Amino acid sequence: MCCIIFMIERIKSKLFSFLKTRWAKTILVFLGVFFLLNFLFPPKINVHYSTIVTDSNGEILHAFLSSDEKWRMFVELKEITPTLRKAILAKEDKYFQYHFGVNPVAICRAVFNNITKKRRTSGASTITMQVVRMLNPEERTYWNKLSEILRAIQLEIFYSKDEILQMYLNLVPYGSNIEGIKSASYLYFQKSPDRLSLAEVTTLVIIPNRPTSLKLGTKNPLIVEERNKRLKTFQAEQLFDNQSINDALREPLLVFRHEAPKNAPHLSLRLKKQFPDEAIIVSSVKKATQAKVEQMVANYVNRTRVMNINNAAVLVINNQTMQVEAYIGSAGFNDNFDGGQVDGVQAVRSPGSALKPILYATAFDKGIITPKNIINDVPTNFNGFEPENFDRKFNGKVSIEFALANSLNIPAVKVVRDLGKSTLIEQLKKADFQTVKKQEKDLGLSIVLGGCGVTLEEMTQLYAAFANEGNWQKVTMLYDKDVKKKPSHTPIISAAASYLITDILAQIKRPDLPNNFDYTYRLPKIAWKTGTSFGRRDAWSIGFNKKYTIGVWVGNFSGEGVPELSGAEIATPLLFQIFNTIDYNTSGEWFHQPNAVVSRQVCAESGDLPSDYCSNKILDYSIKGISHTRKCTHLKKFYVNLSESISYCTQCLPVSGYKEKLYTNLAPELVSFYEQKHILYEKIPTHNPNCTRFFKIANNAPIITNPNNGSEYYISKNDSQQIQLSCQTSNDVKEVYWYLNDRLLQKTLSNKPLFFAPTVGKLKISCTDDKGRSSNIWVIVKEE
Structure with missing residues (x-):
């Protein structure tokens, strides 16, 4: 126990002595300045990614170039499979999980080799240092290398290892304007990174160091040769099992550059405009459904083009989710x-x-x-x-x-x-x-x-x-x-x-x-x-x-x-x-009748609740407490003589020689339609000509159909122009009386039009039927 205490005291003494030296003060000042600058000037990650629109399952529907004209699709952590992770780290940075952005051993080895061989043989760059370089490309000098080291340490402070690896995979170059493993995966293999085989992963691992000489699609044999060398290295390092390595060695490389996905273009453009800063936009579209409907629309319009019908649009909504x-x-x-x-x-x-x-x-x-x-x-x-x-x-x-x-x-x-x-x-x-x-x-x-x-x-x-x-x-x-x-x-x-x-x-x-x-x-x-x-x-x-x-x-x-x-x-x-x-295999489920919807009997002739005269009744739906409760009026009782040639009102009803009869109560517009089409209907007999009572009844007044109420008419001085007067009347009307500014113009049959020569000014036009029911309109006549 005494020995341990003695040792601790000795260490403390040595430490205090060291801290008093110039070197210690220099180091402390350097660290203080570094951490101060670190927090005053944090790393700036300003990467412009390609906007990609996916379907509801994450499958890419449509991809757009980034603002700097690059195919740089954002790869998510879930797409970095264990196979991809192991291959990248084995190739680029075996000690990635253990260093703080810089590998001191690798730096010392690189410095020694560069001095002894008098040329740069190794940059000793870790994945973190490569990320720094890809974020801020600079000329490769010793001063920039020092800056790169400091920035790498800074990056390690602010971000986790997974996030730094994700940045690397998003920025790694693949030649031309393709950057990031996801872009290369889709543009060459037409699949997401999480679906790549070991051979495909290895192919994408080796290209970033030689993106020009190892160009997919044109240098495939050379790429296979280099890929297999790397696979054998993996095998020697026992990174993957032998069976997987052997399968990968035999896998052919038949790839070339493809177009980026361009499905659902209208929706994708709309979403990109709506969310311009999003790298990944997950749409509600189902890729399989979208493809089927797109094809059906294209095929259908191909057939309608012979009729000069050249386009169509379709929207499919899921009613349960409104997506x-x-x-x-x-x-x-x-x-x-x-x-x-x-x-x-x-x-x-x-x-x-x-x-x-x-x-x-x-x-x-x-x-x-x-x-x-x-x-x-x-x-x-x-x-x-x-x-x-x-x-x-x-x-x-x-x-x-x-x-x-x-x-x-x-x-x-x-x-x-x-x-x-x-x-x-x-x-x-x-x-x-x-x-x-x-x-x-x-x-x-x-x-x-x-x-x-x-x-x-x-x-x-x-x-x-x-x-x-x-x-x-x-x-x-x-x-x-x-x-x-x-x-x-x-x-x-x-x-x-x-x-x-x-x-x-x-x-x-x-x-x-x-x-x-x-x-x-x-x-x-x-x-x-x-x-x-x-x-x-x-x-x-x-x-x-x-x-x-x-x-x-x-x-x-x-x-x-x-x-x-x-x-x-x-x-x-x-x-x-x-x-x-x-929806071919739908369950067949249909809508249930709400409790508020009830059935009731109505008159088949009107759809209203039956009156005492209605004999033909049918069932109709109604809304409880809401739907109207009108009584049917399609039949009306009249008193007529025995030959049914004259009708009577209660004021002129004779003592005998009459009977009651029901007549269809037709609206004026329907009577007019029947007259025009020569459709037979039962007319109500003319009212007793000897009756002196004046019928002032509001219902079924004549409807003036010409001219239009509030219209303006222009007449010329030299031409004798006329305006037509016409109306629609109820079933019991035989004659109508036309008035201009309350002065009688002429009596006509109810279904016959009348023409008159108008005078300039505002005219009141009135129509009164033989039951005393009237309608009025106003028109304005102007001189051209």
Whole structure:
């Protein structure tokens, strides 16, 4: 014990004596200055990496050159396999794990060899020193070598061994503009570093020292020779087992430089622009799905080009995660002739009829309509706006579900009018329709027929809300493995309204199913809606089931219309092909009816609750506590004489010689339609001409269809121009009276137009039927 104490005292004494010497003070000052400078000027790692976009599994989809025009793909620690690590360290720095950035033994050996042989035979550079040199390339002098040593020590202070090795593998040169083992691995072997064989690893290990003479693709035989020498060295050092070495020695080297991955180009460009400083962007896309859909779109457009339909775009959304699994912006990114670089997912186009589902769903939620409600599909003038159906035909009385399934235009515009244009616009704003937000003040009733700008992304997101009980959420294009269900959402419609829309759009026999469709025998069960824009410039088909929502747009980016272009015939076949491919083995799970959706009996003639006169009753869906409770009024009781030639009111009802009879209570617009088409209907007899009572009834007043209320007309002094007066009246009207500024102009039959010569100024035009019901409009007549 005494000896130990004595020894400690002697050491302390020697240490204190040494610290008083000039050398010790010099060393302490040097260390103090070094550590001060170390923390004042930490190492700057400012490497510009190539941006790479991967799929959800980490497979590279697309790679971009770095800002300094290098292929320098960032390698992650998980890609540095034990084989790669052992080979690199054995070749470059056996004592990497033990030194502090500098190997003193190697430096002394190098100095001795350089002095004795009078030339530089070895630089004694560790991996850390090589990283310093690659980060800051300098001329190889002794002074720079000293600086390199100090910087290497500094690097060891700030970073772990794994991080320094990672830097080395990211910066190591492979000739031309290729840097880093990941770049070399993909550009030569077309695989990630963690999938390289021992022979491939060894090949990439030996090249950095001679990147010019050992150039892959042109010097393969020489590379094999050098590779095998290194493998035998590994074998002598027992770095790998003999079987692995022997297999590697026999492995051929048939490689050359390949193009960098260029898949999903539109999505990749979008993500690179969105995240310019990220080296690795993990997208939500599934590489296999993306490749399949890309190929289907390219093949499909190759067939449609004979019709001058040259492009298409597709977006596939997973409804459970709201992540994009396939993103095809065009049929061919490199097709410069047909605008292949335009991103059709983000391009603003006209939606045609594709917005009708959100309109009807909103009307369901407001209680205005139910699926079986009857609406008149007849020519209608909406203050100068006179829409037509796609086939330019009219169907008379139709149900709401028929109107939606057949994409009828007049019923849709009527629902917009009754719902309120602003209500529909607010719904689209909730669903983040950017162009609608900008155009809001300029939009009219035509919005539901395609009179606004939308993108495929916005439309597909909207339909995904139907698959998620009316909850809208913006899609993400970045992968998140922790997503279970949508974390946040915006309810835009109720689950009940979503179910009603889905039920209508999932009908087995659909009018918008393409003629002679080849895949009819194995159609997946989906709900879908088509759309065709004015001028046949855009064809849409968007479908969804429990798992996916898929949006398809087909057309020309130039905006050129094509007579054959339609959502049903052109876009829908591609939609079904994609569903059949990516969701072929689906579980078949479908949407469950919410508790708020209940069945009730309604009159088949109106879709309203049956009255005492209704005999034909059917079942209809309704939303509990929301849907209207209107009583059916399609039949009305009249008192008529026994020959049914005269009708009576209660004031002129005779004592005898009359009977009660029910007549169909047709709307004026429907009566006018029947008259124009010569469709037979039972007319209500003329009211008793001897009755003196004046009927002041608000309901079923004449509808003035021409001229348009608030219109301006210009007349010339020299021409005798005339304006047409026409109206629509109810079933019980035979004659109408026209007034100009409250002065009688003329009496006419209810279905006959009248012409008059206008005078300059503001005119009040009135129409009164033979029941005393009136309507008024105002027009302005100006002189040219």
